[in-house]
Amino acid sequence: MSILGPIITCICLLSASGAPALGAESSFAVWLDELRTEAISSGISPETVEAALTDIEEPLPRVIELDRTQPESTQTLEDYVADRVNEKRIVNGSRMLSRYPTWLGRVERKYGVRRRFIVALWGIESSYGEHAGGYPVIRSLVTLAHDGRRSAYFRRELLDALRILDAGHISLKDLKGSWAGAMGQCQFMPSSFLRYAVDADGDGRIDIWSSVPDVLASTANYLARVGWQDGLTWGRPVLVPERFDLNLTGLEKSLPLRGWQALGVRRQNGKALPRRDLDASLILPEGPGGPAYLVYANFRALLAWNRSKAFAVAVGTLSDRLAAQQEKGKPSSRR
Incomplete structure (x- = not known):
C-alpha cells in the first residue's frame, strides 16, 4: 500500500467530520479574490469592492445553519400562519393604517394596490420595521454564494448588493438585513431593490431601511409590477x-x-x-x-414576492384581519 493512502484517508475523514479540509481557508481566499475581480469587471468601483470584502475571512456557519432550517419547510401551515397573524401584529397593523393615511392614500392611488395588502406585507416581513434583521448583508451573501446549495443565485444577489452600496443608497455599516440577505423593512433581496424600490419621499436616495414612504411605495410598486389587480382580493x-x-x-x-x-x-x-x-x-x-x-390572480402576485404558499396565505390572512378591524372601527350609521 502506498504511503499516500493513509494521508488521503485522514484528509477525507477530516472533511467528512465537519472539520475544515486541508486548504479550505486558502480555497475560500482564492474564491473571494475571483469574486473581487468579477465585481470590478462588472463596473462596481474598486473602492466599494475592497471596503465591502476586505475584512471577510471565512463564511458564517450560522447562516448556513439557518438556510437549512427555514420555517416554511419545518412548520405546518396552521402554525406558520398563527405565528405571524397574531393579535400584536393585527393591532400594530391597524395603528400603521391610522398613522400613515396620507402616504398610504398616495401610494394606493399611484400603484393600484389597496393599503391593507401593503401594510400586511410590511407586517409579515418585518413587524412594521421592528424586526428588519441585524445580519451584515454582504457577509451573509458571501457565505451563501460560497456555499454549494444555491451559489449562482446568491452570487448574483451579492453583486447587486455591491451595486447598491456603490450607488450610495446606504453605507456598508448600515447595510443590515436577514441571514439570507433580505434588506430593509420590506425585506427586498438586492435584485428586487434594483428592480422595484423607489424614492417616494424625494430625498435623492432609496431608503427602505428608515423611510416609511419609500417602504410603502416600494412594496406597492413591486406588487403592481408583478401583476396585482386592483379591486380583487387574494x-x-x-x-x-x-x-x-x-x-x-x-x-x-x-x-x-x-x-x-x-x-x-x-x-x-x-x-x-x-x-x-x-x-x-x-x-x-x-x-x-x-x-x-x-x-385569485393576486395570490400569484404574492407568490412572485415569496414562492411559499404559507407566506402568501399569511399575508392574505393578515390583510383580511386588518380589513375586519377597520370595519369594526367605523362609526355606525344607525341613529
Whole structure:
C-alpha cells in the first residue's frame, strides 16, 4: 500500500467530520479574490469592492445553519400562519393604517394596490420595521454564494448588493438585513431593490431601511409590477366536500366561482361563494384533509414576492384581519 493512502484517508475523514479540509481557508481566499475581480469587471468601483470584502475571512456557519432550517419547510401551515397573524401584529397593523393615511392614500392611488395588502406585507416581513434583521448583508451573501446549495443565485444577489452600496443608497455599516440577505423593512433581496424600490419621499436616495414612504411605495410598486389587480382580493379559506375530485386542485387549474359553487365548495362558514365573475384555483397546501383555499390572480402576485404558499396565505390572512378591524372601527350609521 502506498504511503499516500493513509494521508488521503485522514484528509477525507477530516472533511467528512465537519472539520475544515486541508486548504479550505486558502480555497475560500482564492474564491473571494475571483469574486473581487468579477465585481470590478462588472463596473462596481474598486473602492466599494475592497471596503465591502476586505475584512471577510471565512463564511458564517450560522447562516448556513439557518438556510437549512427555514420555517416554511419545518412548520405546518396552521402554525406558520398563527405565528405571524397574531393579535400584536393585527393591532400594530391597524395603528400603521391610522398613522400613515396620507402616504398610504398616495401610494394606493399611484400603484393600484389597496393599503391593507401593503401594510400586511410590511407586517409579515418585518413587524412594521421592528424586526428588519441585524445580519451584515454582504457577509451573509458571501457565505451563501460560497456555499454549494444555491451559489449562482446568491452570487448574483451579492453583486447587486455591491451595486447598491456603490450607488450610495446606504453605507456598508448600515447595510443590515436577514441571514439570507433580505434588506430593509420590506425585506427586498438586492435584485428586487434594483428592480422595484423607489424614492417616494424625494430625498435623492432609496431608503427602505428608515423611510416609511419609500417602504410603502416600494412594496406597492413591486406588487403592481408583478401583476396585482386592483379591486380583487387574494382568496379565501373554503370547505371542500368529501370525495372531492383532487384532479381539479392546484394553481395550474381554474374554474369560475359558479363552477366551484356547483361542485359543492363553500365559504369557511358554510355559506355560498360570492356571485362574481371570477376565475379561481383551489389549493390544498398540505394535501387532502388539510386546509383548502380558493385563490385569485393576486395570490400569484404574492407568490412572485415569496414562492411559499404559507407566506402568501399569511399575508392574505393578515390583510383580511386588518380589513375586519377597520370595519369594526367605523362609526355606525344607525341613529
